[in-house]
Amino acid sequence: MNRSFLAIVNPAAGGGRCGRMAKSALEKLRLAGVELEVSETTGPGQATALARAAYARGSRQFIAVGGDGTACEIVNGLFPEAATSERAVLGFLPLGTGNSFLRDFTDRGAEFAAAAIIAGRRQACDVLRLSHAAGELYFINLLSMGFAADAAVAANRRFKRLGEFGYVLGVLLCLARLRRRAFPLRADGDTELDRRPCLFLSFNNSKYTGGKMMIAPQASTSDGLIEYVRWGPVGRLQLVRNFSALFDGSHITHAQASRRAVRRIEFALDAPVDVMVDGETLTLDCRSIEVLPGALDVLV
Secondary structure, eight states, X not given: OOOEEEEEEOTTGGGGHHHHHHHHHHHHHHHTTOXXXXXXXXXXXXXXXXXXXHHHHTOOEEEEEEOHHHHHHHHHHHTTHHHHSSOOEEEEEEOSSOOOGGXXXXXXXXXXXXHHHHHTOEEEEEEEEEEXXXXXXXXXXXXXXXXXXXXXXXXXXXXXXXXXXHHHHHHHHHHHTOOOEEOOEXXXXXXXXXXXXXXXXXXXXXXXXXXXXXXXXXXXXXXXXXXXXXXXXXOHHHXXXXXXXXXXXXXGGSTTEEEEEESXXXXXXXXOEEEEETTXXXXXXXXXXXXXXXXXXXXX
């Protein structure tokens, strides 16, 4: 395996922790024989631009040095070109806030991720593609609407510097002003739109979000399917009673919860909505989500 990588560093990730730790983490890779070119970002969206330009120059191996948002930006720089041209490889140095994607594979974080890069442990990974009114967005972790997205918006705006605990505070804030609403959609071959109100919807490629919340316990990064999780319009008391279940995945057994493994979601929203995509929050007029099976190699 070619051991030359472009490492894209987001020094702001993890409340600045990435900026403090990246140099040492990258030096350990160099000492292990990994050839590195390093680029640092200076603002949102730059990792996408750096990855896109590097892919156009012929680079095919990348390391996301940051959190889930950094990895997502890089993925959006690689696709759609990497879906029809040469495959890309993505490794991780998880120095960000949540680092949720890697939890499907390990609880040893940066140590495991660095060992995977050094050993060249490749695994095919599905990529999910969201089509929206302004274009397309690619992701490898999850997209959520409703309560989970509201909590991420609150955490990013008010508590981002607090890391995983900040997301918990965002959840508690949204609990105080609980909203349950409909996001009309059709999954796979459904003939009717699902217009039922819900607490949240989640469209997952991997299991975790917000650091350690196991929103989609049956998700797989390589099954060619979208794990679609829905939690009905539960009240505050029910949510409080079941809050801990979000961390071990047992919320799926709740009477108002459901999950499906699907290949395509079509939305019929009447306005843009807040969404949380791989740890970052956006407001989008969503049209559809589909899966690109095994379109990316990840080092895990």
